[in-house]
Amino acid sequence: MEAMAAIELTDNEFLRQFEATFDGKMAKMEYSAQDRKIFLTKIVMPAGTEEHMNDFIIAVFNEVKEREISLVPTSPExxxxxxxxRRKYKRLLPVGINI
Structure with a gap:
């Protein structure tokens, strides 16, 4: 497995989505923020960038961790x-939430 390239993650608060560009195409992860939780509701990977989905998710999870808030993944992906x-990211889930 090759090392993850640095991903430039943007939080577009107006559209409530994280954005990152892969191969010149913008991937998006929509969210809803409430109290000290962020609900990750949808991920959109443009055609041809699907292989970057895990890297994108990891970048968002790291951002959530830095903000010291909890995340609730409601998107199936x-x-x-x-x-x-689970082991690596379990601490990001709110108390009482199991995935």
Whole structure:
């Protein structure tokens, strides 16, 4: 597995989505913020950039961790990633939430 390239993550608060560019195309992860939680509701990967989805999710998870808030993955793809990496990211989930 090759090292993850640095991803320039943008938080577009107006559209409530994280954005990153892969191969000249913009990927988006929509969210809804409430109290000290962020609900990750949808991920959109442009055609041809799907192989970067895990890197994008990791970048968003790291951003959430830096903000010291909890995340709730409501998108099926993000929840699947969380389940596959439960040990590493379990602390990001709010108390009482199991994925």
């Amino acid at each position: 993000i929840a699947k990633f969380m389940r596959a990496n």
